[in-house]
Amino acid sequence: MNTSSAYTTIAVAVLAVIAIVVLFVRGRKPENRITPLASLAFAFIMAGFLFGKHRPVGYGLLGIGVILAVVDIFNRSKSKSD
Numbered sequence: 143m144n145t146s147s148a149y150t151t152i153a154v155a156v157l158a159v160i161a162i163v164v165l166f167v168r169g170r171k172p173e174n175r176i177t178p179l180a181s182l183a184f185a186f187i188m189a190g191f192l193f194g195k196h197r198p199v200g201y202g203l204l205g206i207g208v209i210l211a212v213v214d215i216f217n218r219s220k221s222k223s224d
Contacts, residue, residue, distance in 0.1 A: 146194070147195075150191055150192075150194055153191065154188060154191055154192070157188075177214055177217075177218070179210055179213065179214040179217070180210075180211065180214045182210055183207045183208070183209075183210035183211040183214060184207070184211075185207075186203050186204070186206045186207030186210060187203070187204055187207035187208070187211075189203045189207075190202075190203035190204030190205075190206075190207060191204075
């Protein structure tokens, strides 16, 4: 395992721990539930990190994840204003 892979693995592990801690600390409020689109965006971003060796694939997956996250933010803000 080279240095880049080690840093990527550590970053993914830290992000997973932070996500778990945030879920347990916040509790189960219905207004803060993660939407299916947001979880799909998170999965694409994690896949982009994992496929970081192949830059076009990794960056493409990251881009798809960011686009899905922005669409989810737009949908949630639009539904709260209605």
